[in-house]
Amino acid sequence: MSDALDVLGQVGTWKASGKGVAIATVITTWGSSPRPVGSQLGVDDSGAMVGSVSGGCIEGAVVQEALAAIKDGKPRLLDFGVTDEQAWDVGLACGGKVQVFVEKVN
Amino acid sequence: MKAETIAALQSARSERRAVVLATRLSDAAEALVYRDKAEGPLAADAAVVAAARRAMEVGRSETVDVGGAKIFLNVYVPPARLIVVGAVHIAQTLAPMATMLDFDVTVVDPRGAWATTNRFPGVKVVQEWADEAFDKMGLDVSTAVVTLTHDPKLDDPALEAALRSDVFYVGALGSKRTHAKRKDRLREAGITDEQFERIHGPVGLNIGAKSPAEIAVSILGQIIEARARRLDALAAPKAAAA
CATH class of the missing domain: 3.40.50.720 (NAD(P)-binding Rossmann-like Domain)
Structure with a gap:
């Protein structure tokens, strides 16, 4: 029922079935941000997702880093700021900033 | 995060026990901090355990600086x-x-x-x-x-x-x-x-x-x-x- 533990439950199930899995967690927010600190996104080695770390703005980039973390086992700290609409880069249209920690489940 | 950590968080929830997962961001080392005990490699650091218990009282997850190391404290309180x-x-x-x-x-x-x-x-x-x-x-x-x-x-x-x-x-x-x-x-x-x-x-x-x-x-x-x-x-x- 609880959002965060639903994510962990799915991640645990993936892990137990032998998949490579990573978890991304919102660890700091500044200004308006769509998801509060502690929000989590679980990713398996096929790119399947559970949960969220934003309103969908940064998930694509986070999944790429999660897949890399599953491969090399190293944790990552990602910073996302405001979207530059001209440059089509990844960011938050709402104007907030978030920091996301990505780690492999061992 | 360890698979055992996930299992521990889930059993804390079913027992309606509050727990804080402390993670050192440089290497993903962890501690599970309860009201009455602390477990895991980071649990040896008394300053981390104290910070985790403060976060538990307030009920808010946050990133803190403990002795120069960035530690993320994720607070899992039983659902209302x-x-x-x-x-x-x-x-x-x-x-x-x-x-x-x-x-x-x-x-x-x-x-x-x-x-x-x-x-x-x-x-x-x-x-x-x-x-x-x-x-x-x-x-x-x-x-x-x-x-x-x-x-x-x-x-x-x-x-x-x-x-x-x-x-x-x-x-x-x-x-x-x-x-x-x-x-x-x-x-x-x-x-x-x-x-x-x-x-x-x-x-x-x-x-x-x-x-x-x-x-x-x-x-x-x-x-x-x-x-x-x-x-x-x-x-x-x-x-x-x-």
């Missing part, structure tokens, strides 16, 4: 609990909506015809008098109680027990007139005016709710507000000191 007294029509919409909002919901009603699981699929239903059920469940600061029966002999004992505990929200369905009569009865039962003022009655935010589902929304809106105010109040002294 909603006890609905009266397995009535409004309860049939209130219970599933509250479940959707992550409340741990229990419906209590001593009347067998009402308190049936097929009227409340997926919700805990207890066929008991409210005060007896409360004794077994233990009312705490993360619990909200709402009475819906309209029947004083069912509602009043529940309200009395709730007002003598430190639940964060008490609501009672009924008009202003009903509520005034309720005040007289509870006063005779030894409830002080100050205690009585904790009851949200007539229950719910004043949004012109008419249907059972609308009334459920107004009640849940008020409960969410009460919980947010309480958490803000807990966090305020720390914000002022920073």
